[in-house]
Amino acid sequence: MTEKSGLYIHVPFCFSQCSYCDFYKKKAERVEDGYVGLVLKEASLYKEEEKIPLDTLYFGGGTPSLLEPPQLGRLSEGLGEVFEIGEGSEITIEANPETLTKEKLEGYRALGINRLSLGVQSLRDEVLAALSRNVGSEGVLGKLEIISGIGFDSLSCDLILGAPGSSSRDVQEDLGTLLRFPFDHVSLYMLDLHRGTRLYEQVKGGLSLPGEEEVMESYRGAAEFLKQAGFIHYEISNFAKKGKESRHNLKYWKREWTVALGPSAHGYFRGTRTKNPASLDEWSEKLERGEFPYEESFEETPEEKLENEIIFGLRLGEGVDRGSLDRYLGAAGRETEKALAPLLAQGYAREDGGRLKLTFDGFCLSNEVISFILSDSFGRKRGEEGR
Numbered sequence: 001m002t003e004k005s006g007l008y009i010h011v012p013f014c015f016s017q018c019s020y021c022d023f024y025k026k027k028a029e030r031v032e033d034g035y036v037g038l039v040l041k042e043a044s045l046y047k048e049e050e051k052i053p054l055d056t057l058y059f060g061g062g063t064p065s066l067l068e069p070p071q072l073g074r075l076s077e078g079l080g081e082v083f084e085i086g087e088g089s090e091i092t093i094e095a096n097p098e099t100l101t102k103e104k105l106e107g108y109r110a111l112g113i114n115r116l117s118l119g120v121q122s123l124r125d126e127v128l129a130a131l132s133r134n135v136g137s138e139g140v141l142g143k144l145e146i147i148s149g150i151g152f153d154s155l156s157c158d159l160i161l162g163a164p165g166s167s168s169r170d171v172q173e174d175l176g177t178l179l180r181f182p183f184d185h186v187s188l189y190m191l192d193l194h195r196g197t198r199l200y201e202q203v204k205g206g207l208s209l210p211g212e213e214e215v216m217e218s219y220r221g222a223a224e225f226l227k228q229a230g231f232i233h234y235e236i237s238n239f240a241k242k243g244k245e246s247r248h249n250l251k252y253w254k255r256e257w258t259v260a261l262g263p264s265a266h267g268y269f270r271g272t273r274t275k276n277p278a279s280l281d282e283w284s285e286k287l288e289r290g291e292f293p294y295e296e297s298f299e300e301t302p303e304e305k306l307e308n309e310i311i312f313g314l315r316l317g318e319g320v321d322r323g324s325l326d327r328y329l330g331a332a333g334r335e336t337e338k339a340l341a342p343l344l345a346q347g348y349a350r351e352d353g354g355r356l357k358l359t360f361d362g363f364c365l366s367n368e369v370i371s372f373i374l375s376d377s378f379g380r381k382r383g384e385e386g387r
């Protein structure tokens, strides 16, 4: 049976410029039709005699909800020339509240979008202001009333932990409010401070962020809250009701095929990793010349494949197959039993049904735990770097 691929389309335009964000994006109030044409041009480079079967399609960004339904309709039609978007496919669009109207949402639904992933980040006005989000909590809640009436099959929201002025109690209160709406998926991201962002400069200038312990407390408290509400912690940052895991994102973590279109998009298709340039100009110039716009593309070696299977697999609640670990560690002349013993003894990992799974404490220290497995340097890493 042919493996069904995922398709990712990056829409690198944003109405607002959030203070913490280091993604590639351009400030814009709308998506130009020319961009849609270029995405279709990139898609046409993948055209084969037989259409490529898909079972997930994901519009990410940036702010893909700047796309108007007719633009999305044009994209769907053009993509349908190259890809077979199978019955029952998961079709997601990421959205920012300020870009949504009832008409737009109805248009999306009519075009087959069945999953909406909403960037909420917080329901505290002071936190939203500190992050330079474009909409306050009342605005978010107003949009949620509208979204709830549209009837998407699945609804997800993103929340940020560790934002300026946010506490563990705030996050749990936000979750309590959000779960009055039909969310079946929640992503919790820790705020990362990136050089070159406005927030980085503000912190350098004296703005304080919650301490590491407070952030971990937020993560622990939110995870517990979601568990009580019937969510499964299926990936370090992701929680879902049973059967509502993001099928598209699981393809990344499980190393399945994903074609990626648009500037800065990363794909993995038939064993080849592809990376498009984080520049609209460079990406479009290559397309105008009729070339694949990759900045980089390479085939993974079997060793890289195995290493990535372990790195990504350990992010998942289901963990990694013990046989893969035996092969990886064996190739480095290491014994699995011995290599894992400290992690098992300290409660960072457990073995279950022939798989190694990180515990919640292991998720909290995932970088260190994974690098310990890969390089046996846990004691040194923890001592030197902390978290």
Ligand code: SF4
Pocket: 013, 014, 015, 016, 017, 018, 021, 022, 023, 025, 061, 062, 063, 096, 119
């Ligand atoms: S909306 Fe998202 S992509 Fe755009 S600036 Fe904010 S965080 Fe970055």
